[in-house]
Amino acid sequence: MKTFRIGLIGLGGMAQAHIRWLAEAGERFSLIAISDVNPHALAAIGEKHDIAEAKRYADFAQLIADPDVDAVVSATPNNVHAAIVRACLEAGKPFMAEKPFTRDFEEAVPLLALYERQPVPAMIGFTYRYTPAFRYARELVRNGRIGAVRSFSSQYLQGWGAAMYNGPFVWRFDKEITGTGTLGDLGSHMIDLARFLFGEFEELSAQMKTIIPERPDPRTGEMIRVEVDDFVSFQASMAGGIMGVFQSSRNAVGAGNQHEITIYGDNGTIHASTLDSDHLMLIREDEEGGLSRSTVEVPDRCKVTQYSDFLAMLDGTPTDGLPGVMDGYRNQAVMEAIVRASETHSVVKV
Structure with a gap:
């Protein structure tokens, strides 16, 4: 069986997770090339993972053009996402x-047009599609276990940005790099999970706030204005009339990485969370007409990894629910509607 030679672009925090996932996926993947603008990161990661010096690229375009690279994994800040995707599409190089x-919908539009002209196997890293509890919730919803779904609530909370920590001004607070703040970082995952479970967004209203308006420069200590959101809430009407309520914040003290959803159907309720990804809570009517609450273990069939789907895509057998270019584009369209709804204080159609 073919071993796919991978080129990794971006060697920051998320890159370490991707390197680990590649290793866990087994011998079908081989990391052979890396790219980053930081020469120290190139040298350190290159040495650690035995990457030949000739395969350590300062320019991501050279890595994408490398004929020895079968597929690209990109884990960079948001400001180069569009350029990397465009280069992969133009080179006919499969990618994740x-x-x-x-960064915004304006950048997404020409990428979709290029993809439709020159499609390549492509995957967008919506990792929470691979949370076992969320996948099992999808299965139960589709099987009608709680009857017709009427509404749901979703939240994605982190605490590292809270005032008590006096966190510095990092790239995730820089509008030129990130586009939006909490919305693009955490809210995009909530949007994708909702689409994965229920279908398309139809209309929504929203509020985006910057709770902490200034943060210290990590080098000088001088205060820098924050121009992106660190709190967002929105409510949406989705396909089939399902109503959803969403909130996301980086200022939730005590929340590490808390992404969860509660789904309300005619015959019961499902609650699933990253805090216990191998179980979910199911509330249904019991035999005596009361309500039973049970913690249900997720079956092994729902324990699919992101890289097993990536491998299936590269093998030419993509699975149901693999997040592709259209999912990335539609996610961006929803975020654009959220920004407009917040700015205009109005209900916006997606």
Whole structure:
């Protein structure tokens, strides 16, 4: 069986996770090339993972053009997402790119047009499609286990940005690099999970806030204005009339990486969370007409990894639910509607 030679672009925090996932996926993947603008990161990661010096690229375009690279994994800040995707499409190189698809919807439109002209196997890194509890929730919803779904609530909370920590101004707070703040970083995952479970967004209203307006420069200590959101909430009407309520924040003290959803159907409720990814809670009517609450173990069939889907895509047998370019594009369209709804204080159609 073919071993796919991988080129990794971006050697920051998420890159370490991708390197680990590649290793866990087995011998079908081989990391042979890396790219980053930081020469120290290139040298350190290159030495650690035995990457030949000739395969350590300062320019990502050279890695994409390398004929020895079978597929690209991109784990960079948002400001280069569009350029990397464009280069992969133009080179006909299969890829997995981190979310969000682009900084804004304007960057997404020409990429979709190029993809439709020159399609290549492509995957967008909506990793929470691979949380076992979320996948099992999808299965139960589709099987009608709680009857017709009427509404749901979703939240994605982190605490590292809270005022008590006096966190510095990092790239995730820089509008030129990130586009939006909490919305693009965390909210994009909530949007994708909702689409994965229920279908398309139809219309929504929203509020985006910057709770902490200034943060210290990590080098000088001088205060820098924050121009992106660190809190967002929105409510949406989705396909089939399902209503959803969403909130996301980096200022939730005590929340490490808390992404969860509660789904309300005619005959019961499902609650699933990253805090216990191998179980979910199911509330249904019991035999005596009361309500039973049970913690249900997720079956092994729902324990699919992101890289097993990536491998299936490269093998030419993509699976149901693999997040592709259209998912990235539609996710960006929803985020654009959220920004407009917040700015205009109105209900916006997606």
